[in-house]
Amino acid sequence: MTNTDASLDLDKLTRRHETFTMPILELRRLTKRFGDFAAVDDLSLEIAAGEFLTLLGASGSGKTTTLRMIAGFEPPTSGDILMAGIPIAALPPFKRDINTVFQHYALFPHMSVRENIAYGLRMRRVPTEEREERVGKALAMVKLEQLGARSPRQLSGGQQQRVALARALVNRPRVLLLDEPLGALDLKLRKEMQLELKHLQTHLGITFVYVTHDQEEALTMSDRIVLMRQGRIAQVGTPRDLYDRPASRYVADFIGETNLLPGTVVESAGGAVALRMGGVTLRGLSDCLLAAGSEAWLTVRPEAIALSDGAAPAGHNAVTGTVADAVYAGSALRVHVTLPGGRRLVANVPSGTVTTPGAPVTLTWPIEQGRCVGD
Amino acid sequence: MSAIETPRVPTPAIARPTWLDRVRARPNVRTAVAAALPVGFVTVLLFVPYVLLLVQSFWRLKGGAITHELTLENYQRLFGTELYPNTILFSAGVAIRVTLFSLLLAFPLAYLLAFKVKRHKQLMYMAVIIPLWVSYLVRAYAWKIILGQSGILNGLLLSTGLIDHPLTFLLYSRWAVILALTHIYTPFTLMPIYAVLEAIPPALKEASQDLYANRWQTFRRIILPLSLPGVLAGSTFAFVLSMGDFLAPQLLGGNDSALMVSNLVWSLFGVAYNWPLGAAVSVIVLLLTISLLWLSTQVEKSMNYAGESASRDRREVGMAGRGV
Amino acid sequence: MTAPASDRPTVRPSDRLTAALWIIGGLVFAFIYLPLVVVILYAFHDASIIAWPFQFGTLRWFGALSHDRGMIEAAVASLKLALLAVAIALLIGVPGAFVLDRYEFPGKTAFRRLVLLPLILPGIITGVSLLTFFSFVGLGLSSGFPLIPGWPVVLGHAAALTSVVITQVFARLQRLDRAQEEASQDLYANEWQTFRYVTFPSIRTAVLGAGLLVFTLSLDEIAVTFFLIGRQNTLPLQIWGLLRRGITPEVNAAATVIFALSVAVIVVWARLMREEERG
Numbered sequence: 016m017t018n019t020d021a022s023l024d025l026d027k028l029t030r031r032h033e034t035f036t037m038p039i040l041e042l043r044r045l046t047k048r049f050g051d052f053a054a055v056d057d058l059s060l061e062i063a064a065g066e067f068l069t070l071l072g073a074s075g076s077g078k079t080t081t082l083r084m085i086a087g088f089e090p091p092t093s094g095d096i097l098m099a100g101i102p103i104a105a106l107p108p109f110k111r112d113i114n115t116v117f118q119h120y121a122l123f124p125h126m127s128v129r130e131n132i133a134y135g136l137r138m139r140r141v142p143t144e145e146r147e148e149r150v151g152k153a154l155a156m157v158k159l160e161q162l163g164a165r166s167p168r169q170l171s172g173g174q175q176q177r178v179a180l181a182r183a184l185v186n187r188p189r190v191l192l193l194d195e196p197l198g199a200l201d202l203k204l205r206k207e208m209q210l211e212l213k214h215l216q217t218h219l220g221i222t223f224v225y226v227t228h229d230q231e232e233a234l235t236m237s238d239r240i241v242l243m244r245q246g247r248i249a250q251v252g253t254p255r256d257l258y259d260r261p262a263s264r265y266v267a268d269f270i271g272e273t274n275l276l277p278g279t280v281v282e283s284a285g286g287a288v289a290l291r292m293g294g295v296t297l298r299g300l301s302d303c304l305l306a307a308g309s310e311a312w313l314t315v316r317p318e319a320i321a322l323s324d325g326a327a328p329a330g331h332n333a334v335t336g337t338v339a340d341a342v343y344a345g346s347a348l349r350v351h352v353t354l355p356g357g358r359r360l361v362a363n364v365p366s367g368t369v370t371t372p373g374a375p376v377t378l379t380w381p382i383e384q385g386r387c388v389g390d
Numbered sequence: 391m392s393a394i395e396t397p398r399v400p401t402p403a404i405a406r407p408t409w410l411d412r413v414r415a416r417p418n419v420r421t422a423v424a425a426a427l428p429v430g431f432v433t434v435l436l437f438v439p440y441v442l443l444l445v446q447s448f449w450r451l452k453g454g455a456i457t458h459e460l461t462l463e464n465y466q467r468l469f470g471t472e473l474y475p476n477t478i479l480f481s482a483g484v485a486i487r488v489t490l491f492s493l494l495l496a497f498p499l500a501y502l503l504a505f506k507v508k509r510h511k512q513l514m515y516m517a518v519i520i521p522l523w524v525s526y527l528v529r530a531y532a533w534k535i536i537l538g539q540s541g542i543l544n545g546l547l548l549s550t551g552l553i554d555h556p557l558t559f560l561l562y563s564r565w566a567v568i569l570a571l572t573h574i575y576t577p578f579t580l581m582p583i584y585a586v587l588e589a590i591p592p593a594l595k596e597a598s599q600d601l602y603a604n605r606w607q608t609f610r611r612i613i614l615p616l617s618l619p620g621v622l623a624g625s626t627f628a629f630v631l632s633m634g635d636f637l638a639p640q641l642l643g644g645n646d647s648a649l650m651v652s653n654l655v656w657s658l659f660g661v662a663y664n665w666p667l668g669a670a671v672s673v674i675v676l677l678l679t680i681s682l683l684w685l686s687t688q689v690e691k692s693m694n695y696a697g698e699s700a701s702r703d704r705r706e707v708g709m710a711g712r713g714v
Numbered sequence: 715m716t717a718p719a720s721d722r723p724t725v726r727p728s729d730r731l732t733a734a735l736w737i738i739g740g741l742v743f744a745f746i747y748l749p750l751v752v753v754i755l756y757a758f759h760d761a762s763i764i765a766w767p768f769q770f771g772t773l774r775w776f777g778a779l780s781h782d783r784g785m786i787e788a789a790v791a792s793l794k795l796a797l798l799a800v801a802i803a804l805l806i807g808v809p810g811a812f813v814l815d816r817y818e819f820p821g822k823t824a825f826r827r828l829v830l831l832p833l834i835l836p837g838i839i840t841g842v843s844l845l846t847f848f849s850f851v852g853l854g855l856s857s858g859f860p861l862i863p864g865w866p867v868v869l870g871h872a873a874a875l876t877s878v879v880i881t882q883v884f885a886r887l888q889r890l891d892r893a894q895e896e897a898s899q900d901l902y903a904n905e906w907q908t909f910r911y912v913t914f915p916s917i918r919t920a921v922l923g924a925g926l927l928v929f930t931l932s933l934d935e936i937a938v939t940f941f942l943i944g945r946q947n948t949l950p951l952q953i954w955g956l957l958r959r960g961i962t963p964e965v966n967a968a969a970t971v972i973f974a975l976s977v978a979v980i981v982v983w984a985r986l987m988r989e990e991e992r993g
Binding site: 086087088107108109110113114115117118119121122123124125134135138139182183186 | 891893894896897898899900901902903904907911912915916
């Protein structure tokens with residue numbers, strides 16, 4: 016079904032019933048240069064209708080610039096943006112069926128909450144009766160029914176954020192862009208809002224494109240994550256893909272907490288790799304093509320590592336070192352171990368474990384828990 | 391939870407870009423359309439006149455009529471005859487004195503307002519600024535009333551018996567001009583100084599005293615250096631404006647008024663009818679003013695404290711004549 | 715400075731210093747106001763020569779003012795001139811401020827510096843420049859519709875005062891949250907709608923304030939006006955003419971009226987600026 020046939024939409028209650036055979040958004044070789052500097056470099060990406068996609072990255076990675084190009088605030092230097100197959104890069108923002116939730120909300124200070132939410136409907140000349148009804152429903156959706164007459168200045172940060180959300184969603188856009196909307200909220204509120212946003216998205220079926228630098232947030236909320244680095248995509252995949260099977264050292268390091276052990280590739284066959292580090296051979300799995308003799312990294316998550324006094328069981332890697340630190344973290348004990356050569360490993364072990372600082376210890380983990388990656 | 395939709399209204403189709411959108415998206419077109427009016431206006435009505443003034447300074451006056459022949463004789467006359475450099479120096483002298491006196495008067499008051507006034511600070515500041523808004527002419531001629539032979543000051547002094555004859559030197563001299571100009575420009579000088587002093591965080595004063603400095607040392611080492619950008623801005627205002635002032639000298643200067651550069655320009659464009667020469671004098675004044683301001687900006691840049699851009703913004707607003 | 719050992723109250727040097735500061739400040743304040751007070755006082759002076767002592771008690775100078783045709787015509791001309799100057803300055807200046815804030819183009823720095831020139835140069839220089847320009851172009855000083863004081867002086871005021879609008883509005887634009895305008899466009903408002911519903915409400919007080927400022931400055935303008943005026947005098951020029959003939963308290967009466975008007979304007983302006991701070 017294509018979306019240009021308006022009469023078909025009359026029966027639809029939510030966007031979920033609108034299905035597309037093609038991705039709702041496609042970024043084709045999108046590039047944005049500022050002088051010599053490429054903020055976004057030859058980026059290509061397909062976004063499926065109804066998915067929650069997160070653009071994740073450090074500041075300067077190009078994620079916000081990409082979002083702004085989708086919204087229409089930044090013209091691309093080259094490349095294309097297609098919405099259901101139609102190129103929209105030349106369209107000004109007010110002609111795109113896309114709405115944005117801004118990082119600092121950008122609520123209009125001289126309008127009340129209701130007027131803020133009604134703005135988009137007014138600009139689209141939605142008749143008054145329907146407009147009022149939709150604004151009311153939007154207020155109810157974000158649980159701010161009583162605050163319609165207030166001015167944004169009188170609201171807390173969390174409330175402002177919800178007004179910004181309502182203001183965008185009341186227009187039923189095909190795609191909603193969110194630019195780090197939870198950044199200004201305190202931790203507890205942020206966690207609540209993360210869940211609320213996720214539920215909202217699932218219920219409404221609107222495509223969300225979410226920008227954040229917080230990898231934990233991305234893991235919690237997303238259907239797919241696009242990890243960006245210096246204007247390019249480092250890896251695209253589901254949260255599990257990025258966490259369990261990072262494509263490079265950068266991804267492994269960025270997502271979650273991990274240990275990274277450098278070594279030289281000794282053998283690589285059928286997805287199994289052996290790395291030589293110091294005098295020890297370590298084994299792990301890999302999706303990458305690693306040539307023998309090349310430098311690579313073995314990543315293993317702290318929760319996969321166990322302490323042992325003696326030899327490693329079969330199918331496990333083992334390294335020995337000395338205990339440097341044991342930090343109590345409530346639910347677990349984080350043991351920092353220094354390996355010969357200076358490298359440090361962190362292991363998450365049950366909090367009751369007894370360790371002695373300076374004592375030698377052996378760390379073991381199953382081979383399949385370790386992945387080998389290039390840079 | 392049922393959300394925001396109503397089944398009645400069809401959702402809009404995805405818009406396609408039109409040729410107008412494509413044109414609109416090009417940054418050069420947008421800039422050209424937006425900038426045309428203001429830039430055009432300013433070019434025609436400011437740039438061209440100033441350039442024309444410059445050009446005119448190279449024209450020859452032949453037989454009482456202005457010709458378009460190019461010549462250097464105006465500038466030769468300017469630098470050759472003693473009268474003109476003297477005039478400029480005299481005006482500069484007056485301006486320096488005005489600047490100095492304004493500073494001496496403005497600084498204490500600014501300090502008082504910034505640090506010692508607790509309640510109604512805004513109101514009091516407004517009260518000091520209000521005279522700037524009152525007609526300049528009025529403020530200048532007021533001194534005529536006060537200082538004249540049969541004026542108020544003389545009347546007062548005579549009636550109290552302090553003098554026997556009215557003092558004649560009060561009016562129609564350079565000192566009357568300096569007095570009047572000081573009176574007029576003191577609030578002008580006060581504004582940037584107040585702005586800068588206001589911007590000093592009280593914590594700095596407290597830190598200084600915490601580190602064993604007494605009040606004088608705190609003033610000398612902390613407050614005074616930090617106030618310098620404002621002092622510089624205020625002095626530059628006062629100097630440039632009083633050097634180019636022509637009303638006060640005309641009303642109060644008497645014979646001395648002929649020595650002020652603005653009066654020179656005035657008569658050259660008026661009674662003496664030598665526009666090219668007048669243009670040449672104006673160009674010199676223009677160059678002097680611009681160099682002074684440039685110099686002042688450079689010095690201010692080297693005093694690069696946190697409040698630098700703040701004082702510059704206020705200065706630009708303040709230069710609008712009476713901005714608060 | 716050692717701490718006093720006894721309970722005897724001491725006058726700290728700093729208190730004396732502060733007292734001295736208050737006295738000096740008060741004197742400076744008086745100096746700033748004295749001439750104004752004198753002028754206003756003598757508007758009620760019951761004699762036709764301004765001299766000491768002051769004889770209070772008459773309003774006849776205000777009466778004379780209301781019959782002085784020259785004055786009244788000059789006042790009307792000044793008003794017309796000021797209103798026209800404000801209109802043109804706002805029409806040119808607000809877009810000018812936007813251009814400075816948002817666009818890059820060759821010659822932008824020159825434009826920016828040029829705009830500041832009339833504010834920092836002595837008015838007489840701007841005045842003779844414009845005179846040169848208009849005579850070069852051939853526009854007579856009295857040319858214009860019968861109701862307007864004359865194009866050169868109107869354009870001259872506008873040219874000199876547009877800078878005021880540009881600097882004021884520009885300063886306000888710099889503080890504007892650009893994200894709001896993006897949000898407005900995100901919500902289907904085109905550029906004009908965005909300006910009308912989102913941008914302008916935010917800069918409205920700055921625009922109004924600038925307009926008031928231009929109005930006041932135009933009313934009081936002498937340097938540029940003198941060179942560009944046609945046959946009809948403006949109020950300051952009229953007063954100046956009177957001054958040369960000798961001062962009667964009627965001039966004081968006029969000055970008092972001007973003062974009252976100016977104070978009214980500045981009170982309004984101050985209110986606007988305070989709203990600015992809050993908004």
